[in-house]
Amino acid sequence: xxxxSPRGQDGVISLGARNDGAVLSAHVGxxxxxxxxxxxxxxxxxxxxxxxxxxxVESRVELHAIPFQSTDLSQYGLSLxxxxxxxxxxxxxxxxxxxxxxxxxxxxxGNTIAAAVIRKSGRLAHVGYAWVATHRSSLLVGLLSRWxxxxxxxxxxxxxx
Numbered sequence: 001x002x003x004x005s006p007r008g009q010d011g012v013i014s015l016g017a018r019n020d021g022a023v024l025s026a027h028v029g030x031x032x033x034x035x036x037x038x039x040x041x042x043x044x045x046x047x048x049x050x051x052x053x054x055x056x057v058e059s060r061v062e063l064h065a066i067p068f069q070s071t072d073l074s075q076y077g078l079s080l081x082x083x084x085x086x087x088x089x090x091x092x093x094x095x096x097x098x099x100x101x102x103x104x105x106x107x108x109x110g111n112t113i114a115a116a117v118i119r120k121s122g123r124l125a126h127v128g129y130a131w132v133a134t135h136r137s138s139l140l141v142g143l144l145s146r147w148x149x150x151x152x153x154x155x156x157x158x159x160x161x
Contacts, residue, residue: 039063039108040090041101042076042083047136050087052148059155060109085133098133099125 041057043050045067054065068083076090082097089101096104099118103125106115118125135141 037092040076041065041105042068042071042073042078042088042090044084044087044136045069049132049136049141049145049148052145052152055152056148057105057109059152061105063105086129099129102129 039061041054041063043054043065045051046069054063057063058065068078068080073079073083076088077095078088082088086097087101089096089104091104094104103115103118106112106118121128132141
């Protein structure tokens with residue numbers, strides 16, 4: 001969502017982009033191109049936790065979520081083996097996977113504290129991500145999925161009121 005502010009006294013028009021805090025300014029009469037960065041998330045469409053997590057992220061971030069089972073992965077330079085083990089985020093010239101992808105999405109969503117915890121925990125974040133990815137059918141991940149489903153439904157029902 002872009003916000004256009006009126007011309008200031010100096011004749012500058014500001015255009016701000018939601019979530020990333022970037023502001024683009026131009027003097028009146030100056031032309032510029034604005035390219036909106038598309039965020040593509042390639043995930044396991046058969047994983048309930050993955051689907052619920054993306055629904056939660058999508059409540060605040062515009063992205064294009066693609067189950068790896070239903071796309072030609074070669075167009076993204078990815079393999080079936082890679083995508084069966086990890087989520088991938090492609091944004092502009094960045095390609096992130098696993099904990100790095102989760103960090104990126106949390107930061108875009110505005111969950112800066114959770115994003116910072118993942119970033120600061122370093123190797124532990126990658127080990128934790130790998131554990132969740134290999135234990136998607138565990139009781140703990142199942143409970144997290146249910147909690148996310150409840151949170152997503154609560155948000156939707158509060159928007160209808």
